[in-house]
Amino acid sequence: MKYLFGLLWFFSTIAFAQTSPLRVEQPRVEYKTNPIGIDVALPRFSWKLISSQRNTMQKSYQLQVAKDAKFSKKSTIWNSGDIPSDASHLVDYQGPTLQSRQRYFWKVKVTDNLGNVAESAVQYFEMGLMNSADWQAQWIEPEKEGFDVKKQQPAPLIRKEFTTKSKGKIASARLYLTGRGLPEMYINGQRVGQDVLVPGWTAYQARIQYFTYDVTNQVQSGKNAIGAMLGDGWYRGNLVWENNRNLWGTRVALLAQLVVKYTDGSEQIIGTDESWKATTDGPIRENDLYNGETYDARLEKNGWASVGFDASTWWNVKLGNYPKDNLVAPAGPPVRRIEEIKPLKIFKTPAGETVLDFGQNMVGWVKIKVKGDAGTKIRVTHAEVLDQKGNFYTANLRHAKCELNYTLKGGVNETYEPHFTFMGFRYVRLEGWPGEPAPDDVTGVVIHSDVPISGTFESSKPLVNQLHKNIVWSQRGNFVDVPTDCPQRDERLGWTGDAQAFARTATFNREVASFFTKWLRDVAIDQKPNGGVPHIVPDLLQRDNPDGIKSSAGWADVATIVPWTMYEVYGDRRLLETQYESMKKWVEYIRKNAGDKLLWSNGEHFGDWLSYRGNAQIGEPVTDNDFIATAFFAHSAHLTSKAALALGKATDAVLYGELYNNIKKAFLEEYMSPSGRLVCNTQTAYVLALHFDLLPENMRPQAAERLVQDIKNHGNHLTTGFLGTPYLCHVLTRFGKNEIAYALLNQETYPSWLYPVKMGATTIWERWDGIKPDGSFQDVSMNSYNHYAYGAIGDWMYRNILGIDLIDNGFKKFLIAPKPGGGFTYAKGSYESPYGTISSAWEQKDGKTTLKVSVPANSKALILLPNASVDKVNQAAKSQSLKVTAQGIEAGSGEYVFEW
The missing domain is CATH 2.60.120.260 (Galactose-binding domain-like)
Incomplete structure (x- = not known):
């Protein structure tokens, strides 16, 4: 009877699993699927609920972490128990201290509000080397003395042979790898991993990333060979411009540690040390990020990373005097062939x-x-x-x-x-x-x-679709480990102004939380003791002048804008908390420079970079730098106040909230006339004043009218630069000028977003007229054709054409409020939120509007039907069995179709 009962239970469980309307999918740790080599002491778990039933919300969850996949009582180190909560994104681990190099298995079981239960597949994460003492390998330098360090160098080859234990079957093998330069590793002739440009670019003076690879299938019983090629990379190659080299060091170095574990529980460690051999007589004669590579295939060393290669003529390496306590596991994604x-x-x-x-x-x-x-x-x-x-x-x-x-x-x-x-x-x-x-x-x-795709966009306008494609391609090309300004000329630097202008759009196109987590840590590291933020990160321009740098408004405000943006979009409280002191330091830096008047009128600023300046005969007014600087001062103070409130820092929230209000008062006295006119009569001036809420509410409508009038005076053209452009259409839509925003988007002549598209662009240009109407070029000294700053319009396209916007941080509750116009007959797209896929698709045809919406499980939406009367809204909501409130139609998870 017991056997029969067991069979019945087994088959009923299978049937339940196959028919249950609830599933748990995309379980991840720190934004990664089954990561190995992480160093987060308290990792966070995320998962998504998939349900065929409407209005599904998570009622509770149970997390378990164990040292084996069976989750036996002995191996389980943490069981959260059943936690009544709808949290499914970035849930903190709360168990005992995690150990270096240990693999842990985890799973989550959830119960929803409809009585369904589901459990994730068993997942794992593996800790890296948590302490510097875990590194038994030593830094080695493979170069001989006497090279001309002012020139591009050959890529050294380094190798070693080793023998695994004669007794003992290999259970696993891990390679921990980093370098000063770019190491490309091989074991027994096979390349290790899929990543390129390892270990990436960080503030090398403070931290260098190391990568972890599972090489179990590459290590064999008996004799083995391991080797590396070392490129110059960011460490000692050309950077910035005009042939600057060796900005972190003159010699490349390697640190590699191979740990082989055997089934009997023993282990063997093979690390870089003085026993390795090297040569610079390999095929890569020159290598440089800017200049390229010179490769002589006649010099290839066949089998150089395999057993039995004759390295008798290779020379010894020497130990490098470098620290190991600044080595960190990557928070962000690796660079890969995509x-x-x-x-x-x-x-x-x-x-x-x-x-x-x-x-x-x-x-x-x-x-x-x-x-x-x-x-x-x-x-x-x-x-x-x-x-x-x-x-x-x-x-x-x-x-x-x-x-x-x-x-x-x-x-x-x-x-x-x-x-x-x-x-x-x-x-x-x-x-x-x-x-x-x-x-x-x-x-x-x-x-x-390798950041996951998060957004899609399509509309009835082919030119706008190409614009969106151009934005995406510019992001792809400029997200090569750091957010760069351009990827082609002798620059390719982490310009802070470009990053802050584009950050919100970046979140729609790709999931960039971990990417910016990594880079923002370097923003804080390179921030100066006095709070100043350099123009580029990692900092190369002002690194040797820690107290005398002059930070630029709109660039250095990356320290407040991007952390807050990541918090809003991903609900990542830990990221905000990590960056909070940096936010405060930046605001205090400005306060000191602004003085008692709270007007930031000193310093050196880039201003509204590359704004339209008119033709040679009729110049355009320029937005004063002190106007822009004070406006961003107010904005950063406001964001810091909101961050303090979100983090439960009540005193700081009040302090920076009062500072924001006082800056606004000073701003109005200095920059606005009694009649409401701004002293800088430019589009950017009105955009910043309105978007940052610097004007009294009763003055805002007329300010918006002045903005519209200026746009019309320019024949429905924009004149904004890097700092005004990201907010321009948002301000117009906010103040009821949506058709003007569409007119700007649809504009096909210079200056406009579609002018480069008409000229054949496949990425976003640095300048509005990188190629002039006659086919000639802008100034060769600064004319990139892959520069994403002006692609910030993508944010407005998602939030207004599709109507997808957040209400609660992390899109737990979100808005679907498309705003048709501009001659568009349809638009459709999606956004992969932390809770699942949000989609919005509308079409206007034969006098009828159709809106299709998808709301992921464990989240809720507020839906606004564009241009629909109250009766039509009630009718549409009733057809979907939805509730209408004063705010709009409230919807739980599911798919909905509205027609009116």
């Missing part, structure tokens, strides 16, 4: 050059397949655009060579792609190619930080 693109065409330019067009301005490199005589030299150069005559154009790259030089070994089919560089390009020029290249001979490899 996509491959084939050229659309191969053609001869008027100058007779062979050029390939990939049809998309991308970031990465090309992979070539070629066959020819030994010693044949191929040169591959990269460009974003062609000139007026259709010839290859590279002047805007400035000092960056952006080229690959490949020498054939000859006689065989050869495949090559670079290791330690990347380019921004649409076009590739081939020189020295044996014969005529075919489309399959050259492939574009797209790289960027």
